[in-house]
Amino acid sequence: MPIRRANPVDSLYADLAEYDLVVTPDAPLARAIDRRLDRPHFGTFATTPRLLAAGRRERAEDRLAFLELVEETDHDWKAIAYAVGNVLQCWEHRGSLDAILEYDAYVDDVTREVVERLRTLPTTSKRLTEYEIDGDRSVAVVGYDRLTALERSVLPDAFDRVDLFTDGAFDHPPFQVFESTTDIVTALLDAVSERNAGRVAVVLDGGSRYSSLAESALEAADVPFYGGPGFADDPHHRAFVRLLRLGSRGSDVTVGEVEPLLSRLDVDVPVDDREKRLAAVESPELAWVRAFRDAVADRTFSEALDAYERETGVELARFDEELRALGIADELVTDQGVDRLAYYLRTYEVPVDRENEGVLLADAKSSAYVDRPVVFHLGMEEGWTHSAPRRPWVDAETQFERYVADFQRLLQSGDRQYYLVRDTAGGEPVTPCLYLGDLLDAEFDRFSDLDSVEHRRRARATGTGFDREPLGVDPETVETVSQSSLNSYVNSPRDYFFGRLLDSPDQERFVEGNLFHDFAEFYVNHPDAVAAADTAELVDLMLDAAAPFGSADDETLRRRKYRIGMELIASYLDENGPQSDEFLTPSSGRGTNRFAEHFDEPVDSPLTERWFEDSSLGVKGKIDLVRGPTRLLDYKSGSRKRPSRVVASSAVDPPTDTPNFQAALYLTYYRTLRPDEQLEFTFFHFLEPMADVIAGDADLDDALATVTYHPRTFDEYVASRDAYEALLDGYTDCRETFDDLGYAAYREAVAELSFPDTREKDELRASEFAAAFTAAVDAGTSSDVDAEKGSDQAIRELNGVRKRAFFREDLDAFESFVDERLGELNERRAGAERFPVAGREGGPNYRRVDHRDLLLEGSR
Structure with a gap:
């Protein structure tokens, strides 16, 4: 169905002017009609049933009933709130207080007590039940179908109905599609000023980012507004509740977790300390x-609030009133008490005094009409859709029709409407409000599928991106990247960009990893010093360094972890340590070493923590250990990954969603030093065998993952003696077949063949290579072997080698990949375009980003 045209307020007033009383379904519409009153009128002219019955100061009856019952009963607060909500809602839809008692599934002792208490409380629903409009007055009801059963009960026998809608259709304005919520709020701010604030309304989802962003932007621009954050959203109220919760958190709470609280106390937290x-x-x-945390359990809620007020210099009298209304002001602060207070603040809207001036911020799910000349609708997303009450006394179909009718009216509020929306979020299409699907005669999945206008950031002459004033400074060129930077950039260029701009806090896993690296470096240089030292002393050294990240409760586990980790590193190096460093040039080393400082010994071997930087290749890094002329080693504290996984993560065409280019980058550099030699790069996951150590059957080989670089193409490798020997060490039929064939015949069989690019087993079996290879092997072997099966196993074995190793073409492609990424990165640094959120193959993988809260958009 099309969007029905709402009856304009001026037109409504023309139809209603001669009536004594006008009843409307919502207060904003009543006020709008009242403002158009152009004749003297005694008493109320336009109003809602609730305002008519309760007077001009209607109180939130659910909160009133809750406070009364909390004071007079010992029932659980959640049970009281649940029962109060059910009773009042059933009363609203059925028109009778006792109607709830007809639904056995919703009746218990608390419900019965709520019903009896509500008989005497001066709630609006009670007044509605008792009130009746004088039948001598001429009454018009606007939108009768929008009134509930309880609201209709006040109407006289005779009244006239006026429809909220006309017979026409509303031709909605186009959707203004922006790239982000920030862009939308910026566009709003461009149109609003202190001078025109009183003519503007903004409709948004009160629980969304739009709300907080709009409030912050208007406040920063000194544009007055009202209707925004409520009592529970007050920064000091939120901070105080956070502070109360510290009493139950023990010693594990981190600085970062209390940072919002600290900001209220004007405490600036160093970035390095946030994870401590x-x-x-x-x-x-x-x-x-x-x-405060240590003493809070000995204080009452009121005393705790006094302490907070003294420290911050603010007065929170309204909060103190709520504590007293709840009856907990003089109770000691307990975990249960704080949970109940937080539940109350989440559940009920505590009234606050507001200056009703400036831009009106209206919640899309609690408003049906806004009486301002200019109305901005922000977002219009899924959050604008109501969740219909799932109760047997609510007619779901009727309620849905009410929601759709309210939505249609809301869309038409104002003389001018602007629909400001976004098309994507996090790389995914934004789902428009579901009501639009029932109202628009079009198939659509996103706003850009509808009548829309795209708003992109203004482009510079050199390409797309921000239009900014030139600074007269040439951008610094990035000449080299580390493996971690490359991983980050390929996954999400914008996340990489923020990583360059922002400091990152120290984190437990990095601190512990660095400590183990320091130990390994020191052990290579001074094994005798470690052997002579007390192991407990070394564990204490690590424990002290990592203490800010752990609690006393897990000290025993940490000690075991550090001791076993050091023992495994030492055991490995005893068996596999470097014998000589004569093949390397001297190295001055980089950084400090905690163990070297403890023992007051240098760590100056060129074999450990060897830094490299090669601008011709565009790469840099630090090799943990050079075990020999052709063997490199890197220590890892995480779980072991198979060599095939290491190689797969280094793919460049296309990259995977878990890129890790460390092995490829280090081998690319090192092959320039040993250009025609086979190289090995080993990851030593030294904590992998920990469980086996405890069980007494550890095997260090289970902690190793080695990838090999072959200084030849894969096709050259396939024809080599090394490949042939690998087949002789393979599956049974493979071994028998190629032992029978011999190396000379094998080399001749593959000399003119090229191994397929695919790594998929089924595609390899169906390839021309497989057919030609199998035919040649079959022709060169006796009938005593199964040449067909042996050939199939050989292809699988050769493919397995390719999956576990790098060949010349792999690292050549990686060199080109790095060069292309550096060129792309420097163009973006120079302003040619924005750093996009998504990497080359879409994404990003959000499990691997460091600044998730800053990545608000998709790939654009």
Whole structure:
């Protein structure tokens, strides 16, 4: 069905002017009609049934009933709130207080007590039940079908109905499609000023980012507004509840977790400390918070609030009133008490005094009409759709029709309407409000499928991107990238960009990883010093360094982890340590080493922590250990990955959604030093055998993952003696077949063949290579072997080698890939275009981004 045209307020007033009383379904419409009153009128002219019955100061009856019952009963607060909500809702839809008692599934002792208490409380519903409009007055009801059964009960026997809609259709304005929520709020701010604020309304989802962004933007621009954040959203109210919760968090709470609270206390937290435990950070600014946390269990809620007010210099009298209304002001702060307080603030809207001036912020799900000349509708997404009450006393179909009718009226509020929306979020299409699907005669999945206008950021002459004033400074060129930077950039260029702009906090896994690296480096240089040292002393050294990230409860587990990790590293190096460094040039080393400082010994071997940077290749990095002229090693504290997984993660055409280019990057550099030699890169996952160590049957080989670089193409490798020997060490039929064939005949069989690019087993079996190879092998072997099966196993074995190793063409392609990414990166740094969220193959993989909250958009 099309969007029905709403009856304009001026037209409504023309039809209603001669009546004594006009009843409307919502207060904003009543006020709009009242404002058009052009003749003297005694008493109320336009109003809602609830305002008519309750007077001009209607109170939230659900909160009133809840507070009364909390004070007079010992029932659980959630049970009270649940029962109050059910009783009032059933009363609204059935018109009778006792109607709830007809539904056995919703009746219990709490419900019965709520019903009896509501008989005497001066709620609006009770007044509606008792009120009746004087039959001598001429009454018009606007939108009768929007009134509930209880609201209709006040109407006289005779009244006239006026429809909210006309017979015409509403030709809605186009959707203005922006790239992000930030762009939408910026566009709003461009149109609103302090001078015109009183003529503007903004309709949005009150629980969405639009709400907080719009409020912050208007406040920063000194544009007055009202209808925004409620009592529970007050920053100091939220901070106080957070502070109360610290009492139950123990010593594990981190500085970052209380950062919103600290901002209310004007405490600036260093980035490095955000992941550390609050108790472990020695800072005078944090002393008050720690002292409050330690003493809060001995304070009442009122005393805790007084302490917060003294520290912040603010007065929270309204919050104190709520504590007293709830009857908990003089109770000691407990976990249960804080949970109940937080539940109350989440459940009920506490009234606040507002200055009704400036831009009106209206919640899309609680408004049906906004009386402002200019109305901006922000978002219009799925969050605008109501969740219909699932109760037997609610007619779901009728309720849905009410929601759709309200939505249609809301779309037409104002003389001018602007629909500001976005098309994608996080790389996925944004789902428009579901009501649009019932109202628009079009098939659509996103806003751009409808009548819309795209708003992209203005382009510079050199390409797309921000239009900014030239600074007269040439951008710095990035000449080399590390493997971690390349991983980040390929996954999400914008995440990489923010990583360059923002400092990252110290994190437990990195701190522990660095400690193990320091130990390994020191052990290579001074094994005798470690052997002579007390292991417990070394564990203490690591424990002290990582203390800000752990609690006393897990100290025993940490000690075991650190001891076993050091023992496994030492055992590996004892068996596989480098014998000589004569093949390397001296190295001055980079950074500090905690163990070297502890023992007061240098770590200056060129074999450990060897830094490299090659601008001709565009790569840089640090090799943990050079085991020999052709063997490199990297320590990893995480779980072991198979060599095939390591190679697969280094793919460049296309990259995977879990890119990891470390092995490829290090081998690319190192082959320039040993250009014609076979190289090995080994990941030593030294914590992998921990469980086996505890069980007494550890095998260090289970912790190793080695990938090989062959200084030849894969086709050259296939024809080599090495490949032939690999087949002789393979499956049974493969071994028998190629032992019978011999190396000379094997080399001749593959000399003119090229191994397919695919790595899929079925595609390899169906390839021309497989057919020609099998025929040649069959012709060169005796009938005693199964040449067909042996050939099939050989192809699988050769493909397995390719999956586990790098060949010349692989690293050549990687060099080109790095060069292309550097060129692309530097163009973006120079302003040719924005750093996109998505990498080359879409995405990003959000499990691998570091700044998720800053990645608001898709690939554009």
